[in-house]
Amino acid sequence: MSKGVLLVNLGSPDSTETADVRRYLREFLSDPRVLDINPIQRSALVNLIIAPTRAPKSAEAYKEVWTAEGSPLITITYRVRELLRERLEIPVEVGMRYGNPSTESGIRALLARGVKEIFLIPLYPHYAMSSYETAVAKVQDTLDRIAPDIRLVVQPPFYNDPQYIDAVLERANDALATDPDHVLFSFHGIPERQVKATDPSGCYCLRMEKCCETRHPAHSFCYRHQCFTTARMLAEKAGLPREKWSVSFQSRLGRDPWLKPYTDFVLEELPTQGVKRMVIFSPAFVADCLETIEELGMEGKEEFLKAGGKEYHLVPCLNDATPWIDLLERFVTDYLDGQLSV
Known part of the structure; x- marks a missing residue:
């Protein structure tokens, strides 16, 4: 065939x-x-x-x-x-x-x-x-x-393939070598209602406490759980202490609640918490695009520096590596x- x-x-x-x-x-x-x-x-x-x-x-x-x-x-x-x-x-x-x-x-x-x-x-x-x-x-x-x-x-x-995790981290070598105060894993956001809609059980995702942390069949379709899993695997493989990394979600549209925390809010808050040098990943994207180059690389950097940050490093997407x-x-x-x- x-x-x-x-x-x-x-x-x-x-x-x-x-x-x-x-x-x-x-x-x-x-x-x-x-x-x-x-x-x-x-x-x-x-x-x-x-x-x-x-x-x-x-x-x-x-x-x-x-x-x-x-x-x-x-x-x-x-x-x-x-x-x-x-x-x-x-x-x-x-x-x-x-x-x-x-x-x-x-x-x-x-x-x-x-x-x-x-x-x-x-x-x-x-x-x-x-x-x-x-x-x-x-x-x-x-x-x-x-x-x-x-x-x-x-x-x-x-999202949890070890070879994918290694490929993403390989792109971050130069950025992580700067010894940042904090690493932010920013994923493309989606409305909370869509997380609930893809839950086959109809009663678990975003309805149970710590739903992303407790094993459940819904995780095969849960974007939020999968993003957290990717971030955790990247952080563990990079040897990052838990207090030095976090997850956020970008690119929201409309007034309905989207997955939180919102990346733009986090970028404004980090400098107030003493973060002056940061590295930001965008693991939901495999090719650099408007959301990585402009939204994170330009707008995000401006927000962070304006709030008092000093160094901002965006990890390139996988692209053609x-x-x-x-x-x-x-x-x-x-x-x-x-x-x-x-």
């Missing part, structure tokens, strides 16, 4: 023009797994309020991170594809959940190579309905529509060896 690999990441606007950013925001926020509210309310909110008002500001932010090659997230993902192609004997393609290159274009490229079975690697270490789950659903929905006979095998979240390519190659090898199930 002919097999192929599909790498799926979030996506990016086609350019920094306001019209392209507005189009991207509309597609992204119209996803019911991202903005999980009443469809009529979602349509009105996205098309009449969020997209028109946020697009100009977001366009300016994208201009801060755009390179001569285009969107960092897109160009990095393309480089990862090329590096994997050099190592593998089966086709490798890229698709974005939103924007271009589309998920469908990646699938069609594999079909054109005669692929009958697709190994999907969602480029998200952690499970969340607004990232991992929607990427998988989009691929399956597209296959159901254009190629229903194609078999799909999906790489599970890898060799340990990350090694891990992706291992995922594919495990798949080809039959060590993954549908």
